[in-house]
Amino acid sequence: MYFLGVDLGTSSVKLVLIDEIGAIIRTTSRDYPLSMPHSGWSEQDPAHWWVESKQGICDIFEGLDKSQLAGISFGGQMHGLVILDEADTVLRPAILWNDGRTMEETAYLNTIVGKDTLASLTANIAFAGFTAPKILWVKKHEPDLFAKISKIMLPKDYLAYKLTGVHCTDYSDAAGMLLLDVANKCWSEEMLDICGITEAQMPKLFESYDVVGTLLPDVAAELGLPETVKICAGAGDNAAAAVGTGTVENGACNLSVGTSGTVFIASDAFTLPDNNAIHAFAHATGGYHLMGCILSAASCNKWWMEDILKTSDFAKEQESFVPLGTNGVVFAPYLMGERTPHNDPQVRGAFLGLGMDTTRGQMTQAVMEGVAYAMRDSLEIAKSLGVDIQSTKICGGGAKSPIWKQIFANVLGIPVQSVETEEGPGLGGAMLAAVGCGVYPSVKAMAAEVVKVTDTTMPDMEIHALYNKGYAQFSTLYQAVKHIKA
Structure with missing residues (x-):
């Protein structure tokens, strides 16, 4: 069948x-x-x-x-x-x-x-x-x-x-x-x-x-x-992508780095965030999930590469990165406004820390790091609710970049796992059809049988400590640019 x-x-x-x-x-x-x-x-x-x-x-x-x-x-x-x-x-x-x-x-x-x-x-x-x-x-x-x-x-x-x-x-x-x-x-x-x-x-x-x-x-x-x-x-x-990546058990996390970026955390029970800075939604498993969403993720990198740098050779641009955690340039990825946690559709992006010695590579690196910082915002809110996140899956176009996966692992301080089949919502939809047709007794049972982790990117905790300082700087950036409106 x-x-x-x-x-x-x-x-x-x-x-x-x-x-x-x-x-x-x-x-x-x-x-x-x-x-x-x-x-x-x-x-x-x-x-x-x-x-x-x-x-x-x-x-x-x-x-x-x-x-x-x-x-x-x-x-x-x-x-x-x-x-x-x-x-x-x-x-x-x-x-x-x-x-x-x-x-x-x-x-x-x-x-x-x-x-x-x-x-x-x-x-x-x-x-x-x-x-x-x-x-x-x-x-x-x-x-x-x-x-x-x-x-x-x-x-x-x-x-x-x-x-x-x-x-x-x-x-x-x-x-x-x-x-x-x-x-x-x-x-x-x-x-x-x-x-x-x-x-x-x-x-x-x-x-x-x-x-x-x-x-x-x-x-x-x-x-x-x-x-x-x-x-x-x-x-x-x-939710469909979470099924496709096996993010179905209580506390499981998935990062989707596509046009937008999401932090998806599965939960068996309904949880209402105190400050509503992230979403409380239902899950495709029949349970619930918490979710943070930034409106521009891999699309930031695409804009920077293709529209600004006029190149399609993404890998070559990443060859001139400075050591991770040492980049003095910070990027606010608010190209289409922002959803969580700021709920501001009019705010726009910015680079901070530019100098006469700033390189093209540093700005490219800052774009990728800025997206990771912005997604960490939602993870920090979930952690404040008592959610213990030990690792995360990753999917979407950004998941195809080894250096971006390493940046995510180091910024978040947790292992980042890739799955065997990175077909996201399409695979999740097909799996839901199989469950609906009775081939598997539940979404969780099918995910456990079908979804396989093939690669894990481990964080370097010394670099994570450096990124903690960078994240503290990033956390002040929204207040600095929120009056720059579309």
Whole structure:
């Protein structure tokens, strides 16, 4: 039997096909455009997701027996707003996770409604990227469209709907909407009222591994797949990536160093951070997790290399680094604003400590170190809650750089583990499909069987001590640059 994971990302959809023992049969990806019609805005047409996902399914099964496909599930970019009318027609381009237009709505939620109230209702406070502020923005700026809303969905759930005709979501993705009572796993009636919407407009809630339906006959015929293929709810990209890296046991940690950067810490029990500086979400395992997110991670390095230095030879640029822990240049990686712990979509990045003797290599190194420092911010908050983090997995584009893994190990002071298969949310989605189809009894059981650690980067504790000094300097940087706005 085959199981397909569909990772609906910001720039492309990536598909991963596995068999019943978790071995990867094939992968493929399809790109689609990102629209930024105004400064700070970020949108996509859901039709592009559907077209490219269908083509990806055709591509990945070329030459394979499609009748062996048993299940499909998803990992997907979180927080995006997809709105449908009563005919299930998309009303406007989806407003994505990294869209910063909702400053006024976010401020209203945090100050007028109040952070304490939000935390009591949803276990989180408002961030510009979350879905609820986007709904309020549409209500204020596009009232005609708001009046036509019949269903509110998240990006990956639009694909599930197109495959099954079912309006669904899972708890891990819904937790990032600021509409879910995370502790009790139900829609918050109070938050729906605040946003001027009803529960009838919301999708049905499922665990990530739950079967939500089977393929619609016309879709099955178009794709050449059996109508019996089971579609499972899937998970938000970070929860799906955590499944794919085996970050499922209580206290397990994963760093995802992609376009954005996340610190993901699994928990069997619900935990509410005192200061809401990091997120308290549901996990794809049926449990919960804490998560910190920086809006620019590997994208900082890509910007610096390709747009500023005009090079694609990333490895060569790293040959001129100074010894780790001795770089006097510090970088604030706030190129798209920042989420945790600062919740400031308008702040922008900066270099500190430049001198006439500063080298190109030092600035390149500072970019990579600045991302590691910013992700340590979230880890420190989790540790303040009593979470004992002994090691971390790592995935994403940044995980492919040995020197960056060493920087992370030394900045955090813990071992950084790479896994055998670095397919992140796509693999996690495929694993959720296998669990949903009954091949494994639980997500934890499958992760224990399938996910293998292949490499561990150990910290040098003497260098870690040097980085502690650098981190102390970095910790003052936000206050210095927070008035530099977009």
